[in-house]
Amino acid sequence: MHIGFLGLGNMGAPMARNLLKAGHALTVFDLSATAVSGLVEAGATAAASPAALAKTDVALIITMLPAAAHVKGVYLGEDGLLANVQPGVLLIDSSTIDPMSAREVAKAAVARGNPMLDAPVSGGTGGAAAGTLTFMVGGEAADFDHAQPILAAMGKNIVHCGGAGNGQVAKVANNMLLGISMIGVAEAMALGVALGMDASVLAGVINTSSGRCWSSDSYNPFPEVMDNVPAARGYSGGFGTDLMLKDLGLATEAAKQARQPVLLGATAQQLYQSFSQQGHGGLDFSAIIKLYRQEG
Amino acid sequence: MHIGFLGLGNMGAPMARNLLKAGHALTVFDLSATAVSGLVEAGATAAASPAALAKTDVALIITMLPAAAHVKGVYLGEDGLLANVQPGVLLIDSSTIDPMSAREVAKAAVARGNPMLDAPVSGGTGGAAAGTLTFMVGGEAADFDHAQPILAAMGKNIVHCGGAGNGQVAKVANNMLLGISMIGVAEAMALGVALGMDASVLAGVINTSSGRCWSSDSYNPFPEVMDNVPAARGYSGGFGTDLMLKDLGLATEAAKQARQPVLLGATAQQLYQSFSQQGHGGLDFSAIIKLYRQEG
Amino acid sequence: MHIGFLGLGNMGAPMARNLLKAGHALTVFDLSATAVSGLVEAGATAAASPAALAKTDVALIITMLPAAAHVKGVYLGEDGLLANVQPGVLLIDSSTIDPMSAREVAKAAVARGNPMLDAPVSGGTGGAAAGTLTFMVGGEAADFDHAQPILAAMGKNIVHCGGAGNGQVAKVANNMLLGISMIGVAEAMALGVALGMDASVLAGVINTSSGRCWSSDSYNPFPEVMDNVPAARGYSGGFGTDLMLKDLGLATEAAKQARQPVLLGATAQQLYQSFSQQGHGGLDFSAIIKLYRQEG
Amino acid sequence: MHIGFLGLGNMGAPMARNLLKAGHALTVFDLSATAVSGLVEAGATAAASPAALAKTDVALIITMLPAAAHVKGVYLGEDGLLANVQPGVLLIDSSTIDPMSAREVAKAAVARGNPMLDAPVSGGTGGAAAGTLTFMVGGEAADFDHAQPILAAMGKNIVHCGGAGNGQVAKVANNMLLGISMIGVAEAMALGVALGMDASVLAGVINTSSGRCWSSDSYNPFPEVMDNVPAARGYSGGFGTDLMLKDLGLATEAAKQARQPVLLGATAQQLYQSFSQQGHGGLDFSAIIKLYRQEG
Incomplete structure (x- = not known):
């Protein structure tokens, strides 16, 4: 053709x-x-x-x-x-x-x-x-x-x-959830490790429990938990923070037009914005875990 | 024994x-x-x-x-x-x-x-x-x-x-992530449907994409997307909102003691608290989607 | 002329x-x-x-x-x-x-x-x-x-x-702060009263302390604390919730363009959006306190 | 005596x-x-x-x-x-x-x-x-x-x-509002300046408008807007971030016991916690504006 x-x-x-x-x-x-x-x-x-x-x-x-x-x-x-x-x-x-x-x-x-x-x-x-x-x-x-x-x-x-338009709807809805889940995993992993758990053991528990999600079992943001993900290579490659920020901007804008609240979605957008303002917009979006760790 | x-x-x-x-x-x-x-x-x-x-x-x-x-x-x-x-x-x-x-x-x-x-x-x-x-x-x-x-x-x-103590750490970390994910799914599903998508089609897309999580593929909060989950029976049974609220209280308290920020975790806690204050503490925690839908 | x-x-x-x-x-x-x-x-x-x-x-x-x-x-x-x-x-x-x-x-x-x-x-x-x-x-x-x-x-x-453009900048910055302050006052008043304080006594303390703000001393959202404000007449008149929502939409949009995070501003926008979705968009924006009180 | x-x-x-x-x-x-x-x-x-x-x-x-x-x-x-x-x-x-x-x-x-x-x-x-x-x-x-x-x-x-107990109630309610207002002022000032306004002119507008509050007119966090405040001396002295964090911890704990939601209060607590984790717990709490400025 x-x-x-x-x-x-x-x-x-x-x-x-x-x-x-x-x-x-x-x-x-x-x-x-x-x-x-x-x-x-x-x-x-x-x-x-x-x-x-x-x-x-x-x-x-x-x-x-x-x-x-x-x-x-x-x-x-x-x-x-x-x-x-x-x-x-x-x-x-x-x-x-x-x-x-x-x-x-x-x-x-x-x-x-x-x-x-x-x-x-x-x-x-x-x-x-x-x-x-x-x-x-x-x-x-x-x-x-x-x-x-x-x-x-x-x-x-x-x-x-x-x-x-529904292709776009599916994408913004999925990616908003992805942006939220990734921060959720970052918070849970950083909290568990701060409280004394081994990161890989914690990821193992989460991945077989009700916290299981793609951000945890396929793209874990904690260093050294998984191979072949951006967290294993200094957060290079992958899906950039500024691209996630663009998608969350589309999601909150669509929500505004639909007069639909998205509280966690909007908070996630602001957290990626804050991370980007600190100069990390080019890192993979899983690097958001740096907001939660002192050595970040 | x-x-x-x-x-x-x-x-x-x-x-x-x-x-x-x-x-x-x-x-x-x-x-x-x-x-x-x-x-x-x-x-x-x-x-x-x-x-x-x-x-x-x-x-x-x-x-x-x-x-x-x-x-x-x-x-x-x-x-x-x-x-x-x-x-x-x-x-x-x-x-x-x-x-x-x-x-x-x-x-x-x-x-x-x-x-x-x-x-x-x-x-x-x-x-x-x-x-x-x-x-x-x-x-x-x-x-x-x-x-x-x-x-x-x-x-x-x-x-x-x-x-x-690490059994408790694993539980609070997992359940904090669960509480966040469920609200994330609720926001994504409610947004997608408000923008014109069919709920089951949207859930299908999410469940095969990067937004995939237990709250979406095994416990979807949107009515009529899944059978045999609380959303299919008026949010009765399951894991009560007030129990989720207790676990998020433990998570944020542990985070306070560890001097660890948990922004989405704390916001999730407040949203379940708000929902409980409206009289819904006895409903399954997936009923939190009612905060996002007018008919809720 | x-x-x-x-x-x-x-x-x-x-x-x-x-x-x-x-x-x-x-x-x-x-x-x-x-x-x-x-x-x-x-x-x-x-x-x-x-x-x-x-x-x-x-x-x-x-x-x-x-x-x-x-x-x-x-x-x-x-x-x-x-x-x-x-x-x-x-x-x-x-x-x-x-x-x-x-x-x-x-x-x-x-x-x-x-x-x-x-x-x-x-x-x-x-x-x-x-x-x-x-x-x-x-x-x-x-x-x-x-x-x-x-x-x-x-x-x-x-x-x-x-x-x-700076006239618009001043207005969105001021009104974003106003939207945040009003919710802050609503939370503080509702919390203090839930913990057993008289609303007018609490307002009196705040208005002579470091929590003092226009939303508290000139436009208090708690019923019966002040005369001649919307809270004294069922939240009629005044500055409508949907107008505040419009201004917060301008503020977060301007912040997005300036790549500037506004975490509380965005959260405030979502809370007014949620309140509007519940059917209260026509009430004065101080009615947001209803989100925090059971009888609301 | x-x-x-x-x-x-x-x-x-x-x-x-x-x-x-x-x-x-x-x-x-x-x-x-x-x-x-x-x-x-x-x-x-x-x-x-x-x-x-x-x-x-x-x-x-x-x-x-x-x-x-x-x-x-x-x-x-x-x-x-x-x-x-x-x-x-x-x-x-x-x-x-x-x-x-x-x-x-x-x-x-x-x-x-x-x-x-x-x-x-x-x-x-x-x-x-x-x-x-x-x-x-x-x-x-x-x-x-x-x-x-x-x-x-x-x-x-x-x-x-x-x-x-009401002395304590008044204090936690006032200080929770103070912690929220200060972040609100920080966001509004940082946004306005990022959009091209002079900080002192913006503070002047806010202080005579509905955004007016103690954090803006008596303790402005933006450098060089006021004399004799911590922002004028590198955020030394004043009311430390970790003390504000303690008071917000009391407020959210009291709210939890009263089953009262405090969405902005809890978010503010997390933001001060994040700032403290970055090593700034000893600075005056108005230094929170550093979270919003690249040079921060």
């Missing part, structure tokens, strides 16, 4: 490469010439602008952009996708943005005659490279069925979350 | 019955004559006081009491266990109390020549009746090995957590 | 009336014909649109609008003020909006040759009617001096807060 | 000196011989023990001790005050302890035939030396009247707060 791909950053570039590997023809665009040439060397064709890309005979366009403002610009701008794309082309936005913006863009797309899915991912740059991302997808079931085999070239877990 | 058992409440009585079923001889004490007569009918012998119980030829004594004040009274009082028990008798306190009190009593026991273990449980009255409790045990390894087969008659997961 | 006034709502209408009373000529605009006719009866002239108003020979224009989106629309839109006003006309926006939006509009105004001030108010509808508002003003000192006598017809405390 | 005084620490010693200056005869006790000899040089008589002091012909005894455990020991111990004092001697405890402990001791005193007042102070070591303390007094009105002229030798503001 001929696919258009806009946004070749840390996530978009390896995703696009996996589409090429799966045998798809790709036309790509990015503001960075370096990013574009990397994909061209791998077999993609370059487009000069979003409008130019939209005017090719692509059957499907995927976008992977940093924030809602970019998504609105690329889709709704005068020289944007909707003003130039053929009716019927399926549009998939994999950016992580707020659900309201996702629904606004999807509504405009449908009004133009283009089905649209929001399909944010989890799994990080590692998952993007390995093709093991999770896609949380919002939109019509028929469009989901259409997109599923394409997305499967980039991820291994493709979940239909309901109507337009 | 001849075992002494003090404290025949909602937890202690079924635990004692399981010891009888396993073939042990039991001498029991409780302030409630009704509680005592229930066990006597099942084959136990009644003692007139803790001191009287201590003076029998029991090889091991288990206590299951409501709070630290009771534990200190029963062990350290003038007519208490330590003043009357034979040296060498193994003492096991299964009450949930603060680690510092547990260590204070254990130190006094050892000074008197009695090995002691703290062995708080999780699993609730259901687990006590079924003999499937988890025991988190603090004390010497040799004493743990000695106690293990006895505890196995009452539970299925017997974990050695390190030295004296 | 000939003054233009846009936005004749609960605040704008009495403010405009005070300008008329002070002898100024007024040309007004509002989407509500009723609002306009009220002012016309009082002596103002109606304009058919913001553009029409801008094209008159007004020497100064004041706007009083609900939110940033309206302000951006009225100033920056194709048929808006900046596209139609004479260069040199002083623009004053008294809406409460986020500082970044205020600075964006001011920058556009200055680029068009129009000096601009942001001048949000405090004092509520009562202060608007009585002409006793406080104006927190951001912009150039010379423009402030120019505006000062005009604003003095509507308020009694006109404070220059520094450059463009 | 012949007065007994126990507890000659940083607060007790200058208070005792002021009683001597006012012409009273003093018999004193402290575990520190140095502390005792300092008072003896100033004219006091030393007692060898609390029991010995109680057996003199003192008409009134004042105690100033670090925590509830000491107060209970000194009053209720076998060699303590109640076991040895003449009936009718008025007992005044100026220690800051939890209200429940204060009531327990007062009840025991009254049962022995001794009227008792709890009379914690505010004003710090400076106020103790200058004789300008505030006394918050709980107990019978007649006993308060009796004590008032004595206390007036050590303080300038003597407030009757109601029955036994």
